Amino acid sequence: MSFSVLIPARLASTRLPRKPLADIAGLPMVVRVAQRAAASAARRIVVAADHGEIVAACRAHGIEAVLTRSDHATGSDRLAEACTLLGLADSDVVVNVQGDEPLIEPSLIDACAAQLAGHPDCVAATAAHTIDEPAEFLNPNVVKLVCDAAGRALYFSRAPIPWWRDGYGQGIPKVSTPRPLRHVGIYAYQVGFLKRFPTLAASPLEAVESLEQLRVLWHGERIAVHVSDSRPGPGVDTPEDLERVRALFACAPR
Template sequence: MSFIVVIPARFGSTRFPGKPLALIQGKPMIQHVYERSVAAGAQEVIVATDDKRIGDVVESFSGKVCYTGIQHESGTERIAEVLIKHGLSDNTIVVNVQGDEPFIPPQNIAQVAKNLMVASTQANMQMATLCFPISTKSELDNPNVVKVNFAKNGKALYFSRAPIPYDRRWMQNTQQMHESAYFRHVGIYAYKAAFIHQYIQLAPSHYEKIESLEQLRVLYHGFDIHVAIAQQAPPHGVDTPEDLDRLNQHLA
């Protein structure tokens, strides 16, 4: 199986400006993500950015950079520009690895690529992603932890920053949390290049704008996303400076 990894990375994050360059054990976050993508067996790994500061750091550790425009509103839109500039074929399997997942297990990257290959052939699903069970109420209540519901065949039903499904009895403290009902979305996507080009032609949906979740555009327009439980427990990504402080303290 052949796939490439593209890592969208921007400097101007609202919650954490300069996040891709934040140091973890003396190494920039973007380098951790890059090295794990290489370890997953990707044929090629490309960092897509509109910021020379990020590009310079990636090139300093011999990584590959593709400079993109500043107008993109999502990682997938940024990846589409990379595909055009590199002339990649429509059948290329592309894995979108978020630049704030410094310790994502390489096997999860390979897993989502393989799942896309199978799901697109057997069930005509256009995207694949991963999830992992939620076991604490604090995690469930955290809007930075995206939740996902999916059907028996792995088809995504909905993604939300809110707790879904709503367990009325548990929320009213009359019973224990149904752990098997809650899954956090692991922010990694696989799709073929042809669908990425199709995605950027789709109008953003109101659900996407409300939740600030680009994958909801796919569901709104009637396309299917395959969801599977990650083979290895993925650590949480870094959303805020506080997350980075906790991570560095834990590693120390």
């Protein structure tokens, strides 16, 4: 199917200032992300930035970029504006690749777009992988999800779901079978829905869990889920994450 990749990038990151422009092996991180996305089947890669410095850095390395407002509450709001600026049709499909994922697998981008194409009853698609370690299952910073029989998301939570009633009565020495799922923060959207998303009222569940995707489910829409066989590469949220990714790039063959 035909789709575009949109990469939201915000300069005013709290935990890692100026994160999109952080150097990774000689290139800004957002450029590294765009280069990985360019290896997917996407017909177009565009960075949706909140600052002219990001736009300039992208264009200096041949990456298309648009300048969006700096006051957007969420990345989805930023992408909705970008869709309008780019003149995308409501029937078009875009994949939201986070600007702090310089090791994103191009095949995961393609799989997410294909998942949406295979679920015409859904307005969005995302990805997940299985959890094998109890510590990861219990970590509130790890978002979990459960799906229905058709592979559509029923709920996302920071809590450990699904709860294995009989197995967890005496502690959690291992995770259940079938394995619980960890959410991967990549989304494919129908552009028409993405433009409509900012007009939807935030849901109470979204506020409690601090998970934007719960707004979609709250309003009765569906999200298809691609379950990946492998874990994605590490993202960058903190200075420690940045150093870890820099080390991986330093060891990678040229």
